[in-house]
Structures are given as C-alpha cells and as structure tokens.
Amino acid sequence: MRFVDNPKIVRQIRCLLTAMTSRLHAKRRNNFCDTPRISFIHSPALDLPYLPTEIWLMILREATTMDSDPLDISLGLSFLETPCEVAEYHASMKIKQDLSLVSKAWNRYMQEFLYEFVWISRASQAKALALTLLTQFIEGKPSSGHYIRRLHMETPVLMRCATDDIRTILDYAPHLVIYSDHHSVRCTRYSEFIDVRCSPEQMVSVLASSNSKLRRLSLTNYSDDPFPKHVSPLLRRTAANLEYLELSSSSIPLVSGHLFASKSPIVSLPVLQSLKLTLDNTTFAVLAAWDMPNLRNVSVVSSDFGYAGPGFAYFFAAHGKKLHQLELGHSSSLVVEHYLSLRPRPVQQIPLAEWCPNLKEFICSADAEWNWQNPDWIAPHVLLPGHKSLEFIGIRDIDKRLMDDASAFPADVEDDAPFFPLVEQISSLLFNNAFPSLRYIRDLSRASHSMRGGQRPETRILKFWAKILARCGERQVWLEDFRGVNITLRDLKRVGLGGAGSLV
Secondary structure, eight states: OOGGGOHHHHHHHHHHHHHHHHHHTHHHHHHTTTSOOOOOOOOGGGGGGGSOHHHHHHHHHHHTOOSSOTTOGGGGSSTTSOOOOHHHHHHHHHHHHHHHTSOHHHHHHHHHHHHSEEEEOSHHHHHHHHHHHHHHHHTTOOOGGGGOOEEEEOOOGGGOEEHHHHHHHHHTOTTOOEEEESSOEEOOSOGGGSOGGGSHHHHHHTTSOTTOOOOEEEEEEOSSSOTHHHHHHHHHHHTTTOOEEEEEESSOOOSOHHHHHHHSOOOBOTTOOEEEEEEOHHHHHHHTTSBOTTOOEEEEEETTOOTTSHHHHHHHHHHGGGOSEEEEOSOHHHHHHHHHTSSSOOOSOOOHHHHOTTOOEEEEESOOOOOTTSTTOOOSOTTOSOOSSOOEEEEEOHHHHHHHHHTTSOSOSSOOGGGHHHHHHHHHTTOTTTOTTOOEEEEOOHHHHHHHHSSSOOHHHHHHHHHHHHHHHHHTOEEEOTTSOBOOHHHHHHTTOTTGGGGO
16 A cells, blocks of 8 residues: 555654755744644645546546537437637637646546537648647557547638548547537549548548447538448448438539439438538438438428429438428528529429428528518418428527618617618518417527627617517517527617617
8 A cells, every 4th residue: 555545644744844944944933933833734625636537537628618519429419509709619628728737647637528529720730630640649649539529610711721620630539529510621533633632522431430329410512423432431321320421512403313323322321310411412412321210300492492303302202201300491582683693493382291291390480581472471481381280480590680780770770760671571570370380480580699689789779679579579479589598679679779669
C-alpha cells in the first residue's frame, strides 16, 4: 500500500511541513502573532484529488454539458428541434480547453470530451485535425480519433475542406456515430489528379466498415454520377443502425428516371425514421423503391423544382401514407416563380394531401405566394393548400419576412401596416375548411423570438403578434415560440405593450 493512501501519514507529513515553514518565516509569523492559532482539521475536501477516475469523468461531463446533447440521436429526429449552433459549440469548447489546462490528470481525462464532437467550420481546422491524428500514429501515441463520435462539417464555399484531410480523419475515427457533410468538401472534376483514396466511392466506403455504428448520416454528392450509384452499397452495410439520413447533390444527373430506377439496387433501411432530401426528380424515383418501414419524418427540397415530375409522385405514392411530419424546403413564391417561367406551364395539381393522408405536422416557409385567383386565401404552401388531419404547422423565417416587410416603412416604428400580408397569411391557416384539425402554430425562428421578447422590441412587432394571438384564440389554436412554449398576451405586455387588447 502506498503511504499517500494512509490519512494518518499524510497528516503527519503536512504538520511537519507546516512547522518547517513557520520557522523559515519567523518575521511573517510575528506580524500575525495576535491572530489566534487554528488547529488543523482534516476535511474530506482534501481527498478530492484522490477520487477514482470514473468519478472525475462524471464531474467533468456535467461541467461541460451543452444545452442540447449533440450526441443524442433522438433529439434530431424531428425537424422541429433547434439544431446546435456554432456559437454554442465554441463556448463549450472554450470551457473544455480551460479545464484541460488545470493539471496533467485533468488534461488526460478531458481528451474524450475534447474530441467526442468535432465541428469543422473552415479548411484549416480539418487540416490541423488530420495532422494531429497522423502525428499521433507516427509517434506511436494513443489516437484521439477513437474519441470522435460526431463529425460535423459546415464551411463557407471558399473554405471547403480538402478531400485527403477528411479521408485521414475518417480513417482514424472508427467509432463515428454521426457524420454530417453540408457541401463542405472541396472536390476537383479532373480525375487524373485525384488520389484514389479520395474518390467519391472510396470516401463513402470508408464510412461503411464492418464495425460501423453510424446512426445519423448526412451526405453530399459531388460527382456527376447519380447519387445511388455509390451510396447504395454504403447504406446496405450501415442499414441496421441508421435512424436519420440526409442526402443532397451538387449536380443534376442527365439520366432518365425510369431507366435509372429500374437498374438501381433496392436498399432496405429497417430503423430509419427521418429522411431529408435535396435531390432531383431522377433520384426521387430511385428512392421510391427503397424499403423504409419506419419512416415518419421527411424534409424535401427538389433541386430541379421537379415537384410535378414523375419521380416526386412515385416517392410520395410509395411512402406518403407512413409520414407523420413533412417539411417543404422551397417557399411557395420560389415554386410559383419557377412554374411561371416554364413553357408550357404545368396545369396538373399535385395531390400531396392525398399522398400523405396521415400527416399530423407540416413545416413551411413564411414566404408564401398570394394567389391572385383566390385573393382572400393564402395557403401555407402552394403544394399543400389544405389537409383534413393536420394538427400542427411550423413556420420558418418569420424574422426575415418581418424585416423585409418593415423595410418598406423604416421611419415609422409604431405602424404595423407593413405586416398586413403576413397577418392575413397566418390567419388563413385558421380557416376550418382548409385545416379543420389544426391545434398548434409554431414560430420556428429563434431570431423572431428575440425580436418579440428582447429588451427593447419595436411596438409594431408587438402589435403584429397581438393580432395573431387574438385570431388564434378565436379559433382555439395555440401559438408557440421555437421552444414549444405558448406565447401569451401577458408575455407581450411584460415586454412593453400596454393596452394590447384594444389592438385586436
């Protein structure tokens, strides 16, 4: 047994050191001779440095916990959840770095927390991480890549990561659970200069190792080939655990949807619950044949505006009945503007409500289009003018819509007239004929919440929300903020709206 583990010996050594210190500093002792001498009392706090490693790890875990656990897969399955922001990540990393500098022991304990969630926001960060992992391998040190469980890449266009850096990181991160690439890898179209390890097929295959634990996957296709050509083998190997899948493409394949769909393998994803797609009409036709029995949430953006195409129809005809939540990424104004530019214009209606009869939650943009054929009615989205069983509608980008409308009258901050179209648009959701089962309307914008509940909100903003709240009350529909908390008239009065009842 080590002598430092014996409290009696530790106390004797501490008393001896105290006596030696008092003799060496006699003058300092004389200056405080009037101070009563306090006898040494052993405190349990002195034993903290000797806590077991498991206890320290629990303490440090609690000290570095973020508001929303970035490793909790269940928090991100619904598209209503507010994703982690880069500012929150940087604040958490600052705390982790400070704790790692306390002592060598804490530095060793903090390695797991420093590397478990990696957010790459520029190319230099990816290169630095790849160099660290390579250096550890060359020097024979334990690899920090074993701690990486979530890799998130979201960079500006001019700061995309090099493919060889990302490949190196993936090679040394065998326990990856969440992988997200949001158009953040720099790829060249000149195949003769590409490292064979960094081809689209190889980059995807490294994620599909035999012991892959991926549960959340976000991929971008940088190749001109159709997406499923190299993604299908990956998904077949990771299908057992995959619960969230996001697919987007940087190009539109010039292949017939019917021909390509007939030759593509069928992928089975037995536990997949959420699917986010930014794809073309051809790839939608391929995904229509995939087996996804537990699919509940879908977010769709057609990269070629092929909402009236056969691929879009095949996909929702095959999977629409299972859907509980649907988000349409393109705003109504963009879709209508695209259709007006087509020659000839598509005349058929898209029966989205018939394809998704069990839909309960719908998410759309605040940028809706005023239908001149029916001026008294503004649908939340041109593709879904009504639904008999819909209970919840979430609206994104209300803050952008408010700022754009307010720019028409920048001087008068008391007049809420610029917000009249948006008031009528949201009020249209309350019509019984369109959405008879509607019970909740949620503002999904964090910035809009700050505009409404900040320190000095504009009076016209508060007037706008007072009108919306009054009309929701007439229909017995709850109005919520981005957190799912009810917005009340008392909240508006608290931040400065006096006599709100006379405005509605």
